[in-house]
Amino acid sequence: MPKEKFDILESTCIPLPIENIDTDQIIPARFLSLTSREGFGEYLFRDWRFDKSGNKIEDCVFNNPRYSGRILVTGKNFGSGSSREHAVWAIAGYGFRAVVSSFFADIFRNNCLNNGILPVVVKEDYLQNLLKTIRDNPSTMARIDLDKQLFTVLPDGEGISFEINPYKKECLLNGLDDIDYLLSIQDAIKAYELRKTLGK
Amino acid sequence: MKPETLFDKIWDSHVVRSIEGGPDVLYIDQHFIHEVTSPQAFDGLRARGIDVFRPSMTLATADHNIPTVNQNMPIRDELSRRQVETLTRNCNEFGITCYGLNDPHNGIVHVIGPELGYTLPGMTIVCGDSHTSTHGAFGTVAFGIGTSEVEMVLATQCILQPKPKKMRIRVEGELGRGITAKDLILYIISQLSTSGATGYFVEYAGSAVESLSMEGRMTVCNMSIEMGARGGLIAPDDTTFEYLRKIPALSNRPDFYALVKKWSRLRSDPDAVFDRELTFDAGKIKPMITYGTNPGMGISIDESIPALEEISDETKASFIKSLNYMGFTPGMKLAGQPVDYVFLGSCTNGRIEDLRAFAGFVRGRKKAPGVTVLIVPGSKKVEKQAIDEGLADILKDAGFVLRQPGCSSCLAMNEDKIPPGKYAVSTSNRNFEGRQGPGARTLLASPLTAAAAAVTGRITDPGELMQD
Numbered sequence: 001m002p003k004e005k006f007d008i009l010e011s012t013c014i015p016l017p018i019e020n021i022d023t024d025q026i027i028p029a030r031f032l033s034l035t036s037r038e039g040f041g042e043y044l045f046r047d048w049r050f051d052k053s054g055n056k057i058e059d060c061v062f063n064n065p066r067y068s069g070r071i072l073v074t075g076k077n078f079g080s081g082s083s084r085e086h087a088v089w090a091i092a093g094y095g096f097r098a099v100v101s102s103f104f105a106d107i108f109r110n111n112c113l114n115n116g117i118l119p120v121v122v123k124e125d126y127l128q129n130l131l132k133t134i135r136d137n138p139s140t141m142a143r144i145d146l147d148k149q150l151f152t153v154l155p156d157g158e159g160i161s162f163e164i165n166p167y168k169k170e171c172l173l174n175g176l177d178d179i180d181y182l183l184s185i186q187d188a189i190k191a192y193e194l195r196k197t198l199g200k
Numbered sequence: 201m202k203p204e205t206l207f208d209k210i211w212d213s214h215v216v217r218s219i220e221g222g223p224d225v226l227y228i229d230q231h232f233i234h235e236v237t238s239p240q241a242f243d244g245l246r247a248r249g250i251d252v253f254r255p256s257m258t259l260a261t262a263d264h265n266i267p268t269v270n271q272n273m274p275i276r277d278e279l280s281r282r283q284v285e286t287l288t289r290n291c292n293e294f295g296i297t298c299y300g301l302n303d304p305h306n307g308i309v310h311v312i313g314p315e316l317g318y319t320l321p322g323m324t325i326v327c328g329d330s331h332t333s334t335h336g337a338f339g340t341v342a343f344g345i346g347t348s349e350v351e352m353v354l355a356t357q358c359i360l361q362p363k364p365k366k367m368r369i370r371v372e373g374e375l376g377r378g379i380t381a382k383d384l385i386l387y388i389i390s391q392l393s394t395s396g397a398t399g400y401f402v403e404y405a406g407s408a409v410e411s412l413s414m415e416g417r418m419t420v421c422n423m424s425i426e427m428g429a430r431g432g433l434i435a436p437d438d439t440t441f442e443y444l445r446k447i448p449a450l451s452n453r454p455d456f457y458a459l460v461k462k463w464s465r466l467r468s469d470p471d472a473v474f475d476r477e478l479t480f481d482a483g484k485i486k487p488m489i490t491y492g493t494n495p496g497m498g499i500s501i502d503e504s505i506p507a508l509e510e511i512s513d514e515t516k517a518s519f520i521k522s523l524n525y526m527g528f529t530p531g532m533k534l535a536g537q538p539v540d541y542v543f544l545g546s547c548t549n550g551r552i553e554d555l556r557a558f559a560g561f562v563r564g565r566k567k568a569p570g571v572t573v574l575i576v577p578g579s580k581k582v583e584k585q586a587i588d589e590g591l592a593d594i595l596k597d598a599g600f601v602l603r604q605p606g607c608s609s610c611l612a613m614n615e616d617k618i619p620p621g622k623y624a625v626s627t628s629n630r631n632f633e634g635r636q637g638p639g640a641r642t643l644l645a646s647p648l649t650a651a652a653a654a655v656t657g658r659i660t661d662p663g664e665l666m667q668d
Contacts, residue, residue, distance in 0.1 A: 033279035167222025
């Protein structure tokens with residue numbers, strides 16, 4: 001089934017300079033009971049955004065009106081822990097389209113790519129400068145060009161390149177879906193099963 | 201032939217095809233599902249108008265969301281009930297075996313897979329749950345996946361997956377008295393950090409690993425994900441085959457001994473090359489406990505929390521945030537700190553051996569006043585065994601209650617929540633903020649350290665209370 005394409009994204013950014021943010025923070029387990037993919041955005045970082053009584057926690061960056069945007073910039077090892085794809089659904093549901101960090105956890109990165117969210121890996125010192133730039137000037141715009149694999153701080157930053165698996169890049173650029181691909185090679189899968197049954 | 205690692209042998213023999221510059225199409229031998237990460241995958245199948253490709257290769261259980269008391273009653277929380285019912289309905293519709301609530305085979309997915317003989321050496325195994333690495337204890341390539349990938353497996357029995365790098369971790373020597381598999385893995389994670397093995401698949405080896413029981417090996421492999429590893433595995437040996445032989449469904453198979461012969465060949469070649477190799481000395485490992493909000497923040501019970509000067513600049517903010525959450529200060533000692541809750545259970549330490557260790561420790565002692573203790577077996581089978589072996593009576597005499605199986609307080613999706621600000625010594629796998637309930641403060645430790653906390657009401661080295 002076709003998905004939303006990703007080509008060029010220009011947006012302000014939200015800075016979250018914390019390391020090792022696990023998926024339990026991104027979406028606490030008690031909100032995992034929904035059986036659809038929708039409706040998780042409002043629970044994103046729920047316990048960092050709201051206190052026990054449901055009041056906004058003022059010093060949380062998500063509650064700071066100076067910051068907004070579709071790019072989340074965050075400390076290293078983002079998305080560790082639980083495999084819950086709900087974390088990515090929450091990030092997408094909140095309105096993000098890309099996450100920038102110096103390091104992502106494996107399962108989380110796969111989950112992002114399977115949901116049209118682009119994980120952009122940059123070097124640690126670049127990340128620290130980027131976080132500072134955004135905090136000093138919340139209206140800082142960044143541009144992500146997936147085709148060219150370039151991340152640029154606008155208007156005049158030097159574009160830095162980021163890595164992405166060529167297959168996954170194709171999928172994101174064209175809104176392709178892994179399951180469509182797997183279904184299209186079902187004969188090869190059946191042939192594999194036959195080889196295995198016959199002991200190769 | 202080029203020498204290969206065990207991981208290479210299993211992975212490569214399951215590649216249907218490799219995409220140029222992309223991931224491998226990996227064939228999956230055994231797929232497990234549970235109520236939380238599967239409903240959206242079934243919806244996806246319906247939206248595409250397709251069936252489950254190989255329904256007999258998927259097994260379902262309800263575990264994450266279920267209560268651990270009065271399981272014969274309807275689930276009180278409406279969303280939880282609906283999720284568990286949705287699993288049953290989906291399994292009925294698509295022809296998948298489901299060991300739902302009250303089924304004698306029900307239990308935590310990573311406990312029942314091995315105990316019922318679904319987990320076999322040489323397999324590829326996935327589940328929408330990061331602790332799927334548990335099954336690696338049997339010499340399998342087992343790892344957690346997201347819901348989109350659950351849908352891939354349901355639709356095609358395959359997933360697209362980039363091949364990880366390989367790491368071997370040897371632990372040589374003997375573990376000291378009262379030092380468990382949990383201490384061993386918490387020690388390794390404390391050395392590597394919570395992201396130290398990201399991008400790798402780990403093979404655990406060395407005499408200390410080989411000497412572990414299957415339950416202990418499962419505890420070790422289970423927590424591979426807590427240092428970021430894609431998974432962890434241990435080459436099958438006589439300990440593995442003896443465990444499997446005791447499962448009637450397997451030993452009754454006419455080809456069982458032929459299989460054992462085949463499985464015996466599942467090991468890394470002597471000259472196999474790993475991308476990274478580490479060796480640890482088992483003799484250095486002491487009872488471990490975590491002090492922070494990720495599993496890499498662990499120390500031995502007699503150590504102090506690191507001082508601020510020991511922490512690198514870019515990590516300082518996270519370290520301070522973590523200690524503030526825990527109500528601890530840099531440099532402080534944990535031994536002797538009061539404990540409010542103790543949780544014994546989870547896919548890490550909810551097996552019969554864990555219950556035996558806990559019961560053996562508290563036998564003849566009493567639960568400390570003021571401590572609330574949750575003892576949750578990993579499966580119906582473990583629960584029954586604990587009752588049949590008399591462990592439930594020992595626990596009762598010491599003032600404890602054996603609950604019914606489920607994931608329970610490990611992620612607190614059900615009612616088994618630790619209240620805000622309270623300290624819990626837990627045998628589970630994650631000490632993340634709010635993991636055991638909003639505001640809960642988790643200290644990860646072994647079943648013995650949990651037992652020591654349960655009878656003293658304080659963080660206590662279990663060795664101090666063990667008789668010779």
